Amino acid sequence: MTLTVLGINRTQDASICLLRGNSIVAMIAKERLTRRKHHWGALGDFERFYVPSVPELRETPIDAIVECFSTQELSPHKEQQYREELQRTLRLTPRTRFLRLSHHFAHLYSAYDPSGLEEAAVMVIDAQGSHLRNLNERWSSGVPDDPRLREIMSFYRCRPDERTCLAKQAWDGTMSQVAGLGMFYYLLTQTFFPGEGNEGKVMGLASYGCAERATTERLRVEDHQVSLSEWWKSSLVDAPVRYTLPADDERFQQAADFAAAGQRAFEDALVSVAHWLHQASGLDQLCFAGGTALNCSANTRLLTDTPFQRLFIPPAPGDAGTALGCALYGMEQLTGVRSSIRWETDYLGPASSGEALGRAGDIPPEWHRERPARLWERVTELLVSGRTVGLAQGRSESGPRALGHRSILADPRRPEMKEHVNRDIKGREWFRPLAPVVALEEAPTYFDLDGPCPFMQWTALVRPEYREIIPAVVHCDGTARLQTVTPEQNPDLYHLLQLFRERTGIGVLLNTSFNGKDEPIVESAADALRCLKTTALDAVVLPPFIISKSVLD
Numbered sequence: 001m002t003l004t005v006l007g008i009n010r011t012q013d014a015s016i017c018l019l020r021g022n023s024i025v026a027m028i029a030k031e032r033l034t035r036r037k038h039h040w041g042a043l044g045d046f047e048r049f050y051v052p053s054v055p056e057l058r059e060t061p062i063d064a065i066v067e068c069f070s071t072q073e074l075s076p077h078k079e080q081q082y083r084e085e086l087q088r089t090l091r092l093t094p095r096t097r098f099l100r101l102s103h104h105f106a107h108l109y110s111a112y113d114p115s116g117l118e119e120a121a122v123m124v125i126d127a128q129g130s131h132l133r134n135l136n137e138r139w140s141s142g143v144p145d146d147p148r149l150r151e152i153m154s155f156y157r158c159r160p161d162e163r164t165c166l167a168k169q170a171w172d173g174t175m176s177q178v179a180g181l182g183m184f185y186y187l188l189t190q191t192f193f194p195g196e197g198n199e200g201k202v203m204g205l206a207s208y209g210c211a212e213r214a215t216t217e218r219l220r221v222e223d224h225q226v227s228l229s230e231w232w233k234s235s236l237v238d239a240p241v242r243y244t245l246p247a248d249d250e251r252f253q254q255a256a257d258f259a260a261a262g263q264r265a266f267e268d269a270l271v272s273v274a275h276w277l278h279q280a281s282g283l284d285q286l287c288f289a290g291g292t293a294l295n296c297s298a299n300t301r302l303l304t305d306t307p308f309q310r311l312f313i314p315p316a317p318g319d320a321g322t323a324l325g326c327a328l329y330g331m332e333q334l335t336g337v338r339s340s341i342r343w344e345t346d347y348l349g350p351a352s353s354g355e356a357l358g359r360a361g362d363i364p365p366e367w368h369r370e371r372p373a374r375l376w377e378r379v380t381e382l383l384v385s386g387r388t389v390g391l392a393q394g395r396s397e398s399g400p401r402a403l404g405h406r407s408i409l410a411d412p413r414r415p416e417m418k419e420h421v422n423r424d425i426k427g428r429e430w431f432r433p434l435a436p437v438v439a440l441e442e443a444p445t446y447f448d449l450d451g452p453c454p455f456m457q458w459t460a461l462v463r464p465e466y467r468e469i470i471p472a473v474v475h476c477d478g479t480a481r482l483q484t485v486t487p488e489q490n491p492d493l494y495h496l497l498q499l500f501r502e503r504t505g506i507g508v509l510l511n512t513s514f515n516g517k518d519e520p521i522v523e524s525a526a527d528a529l530r531c532l533k534t535t536a537l538d539a540v541v542l543p544p545f546i547i548s549k550s551v552l553d
């Protein structure tokens with residue numbers, strides 16, 4: 001009998017993941033459906049968003065539902081309401097099991113289980129996870145008395161039949177005791193960009209700075225525990241520094257220097273705890289999850305500056321990925337064995353929305369719709385002529401990186417493209433880097449990279465002889481956060497790269513997520529066309545169609 005399991009994450013970046021046997025039917029973050037970034041889970045999500053978008057939720061009876069929470073406490077009344085909504089909207093049976101998973105354990109299941117690694121050390125680092133009293137993993141140190149304590153960094157040794165927690169760092173939730181790498185980076189981000197989910201902006205900004213000009217102060221690291229030194233505490237908590245961007249050159253430089261110092265302190269401490277974990281676990285392979293695993297520059301140092309030989313970071317290492325962790329945990333509970341599902345591509349969005357893309361019926365009469373006989377040749381032509389193209393095809397990416405199913409593509413040889421895409425399409429800061437995509441076998445030609453990077457998890461130096469040839473995708477420090485692609489992962493994108501190389505001699509394209517200002521990545525054809533309408537984007541490719549606001553020569 002084929003079992004069906006649903007994983008639910010109702011925290012920040014709320015998401016669901018539906019498994020059937022050994023395949024992922026659909027995984028999607030709520031933000032893609034509501035068009036609000038980092039949208040938290042709430043009552044009514046299934047009725048209003050998930051079930052209409054993932055009809056498979058009602059097609060087969062669900063054998064288990066696994067939900068993870070963080071420090072949110074649900075009242076019994078609220079819990080009852082959640083349960084009633086699931087019963088009302090899904091196909092459940094009297095035998096459907098309801099399970100709960102604590103937050104870091106859900107991150108672990110999202111990283112180790114689909115990694116394909118037989119054994120691995122696992123590191124989970126975010127701002128905060130579950131209260132220690134709610135853990136459903138075994139932890140040899142036992143649970144301390146203080147009910148306020150919550151997990152902030154967790155370290156494990158994993159084998160197919162073992163998931164041992166080696167250590168955890170806990171925090172009582174008070175700002176006077178603030179600790180851990182996730183909270184550090186969160187506070188650093190608030191210095192420049194208040195609000196949620198702006199950590200990526202700090203990474204971009206940091207590359208323009210000189211850490212030493214701001215401070216050489218490090219974080220305090222003892223084995224696996226990280227705390228803020230008095231200097232960092234005073235700068236981020238007691239009398240927080242605040243920068244407003246954009247600013248004049250001098251103030252921009254001061255902000256960039258401070259960001260660089262924070263990034264450096266973060267990276268050094270991360271490398272230290274990884275060294276500790278390598279020794280404590282006795283293993284050479286590492287899986288890393290939690291929101292901090294989105295820090296590409298730091299991830300690169302895990303590859304270069306620690307003894308770990310292999311590193312797996314899932315495509316959605318933040319909270320959205322815990323829905324998959326929950327589902328894999330549930331499947332293991334039902335079958336008694338580790339799931340054989342591997343997270344090898346990230347095109348896990350609902351099949352129904354993927355199929356609907358190609359219909360693209362409703363466009364304004366003054367717009368132009370063409371159906372070229374040779375679609376990818378025509379797209380190449382548009383790119384070579386300096387057009388920006390939004391590509392939406394098939395199932396969307398589940399993680400925050402667009403990997404060629406919901407991507408904006410452009411010619412990386414044009415230096416003006418960086419400012420044009422950042423300012424006129426994405427409405428974001430000029431210093432945000434734009435990424436390259438390249439065929440896996442050609443990556444070493446352009447980049448100092450050893451091995452695949454299919455989910456943009458780390459950065460690589462662009463070879464000096466190519467920095468002026470593909471300037472739109474080279475960050476100011478000479479690096480790029482690239483995606484490597486194979487014909488198996490994405491045949492159309494691979495083919496397009498080949499065509500572009502035949503035309504230009506360069507096998508690299510600019511690839512950034514398909515969205516306008518302050519919005520999540522597009523999900524539907526309607527989202528893509530709205531982006532075309534409201535931005536300077538030149539065309540949208542919804543195979544087999546190309547849609548533009550006017551005829552493009």
Ligand SMILES: [Fe+2]
Nearest residue numbers: 126290291319
């Ligand atoms: Fe998390």
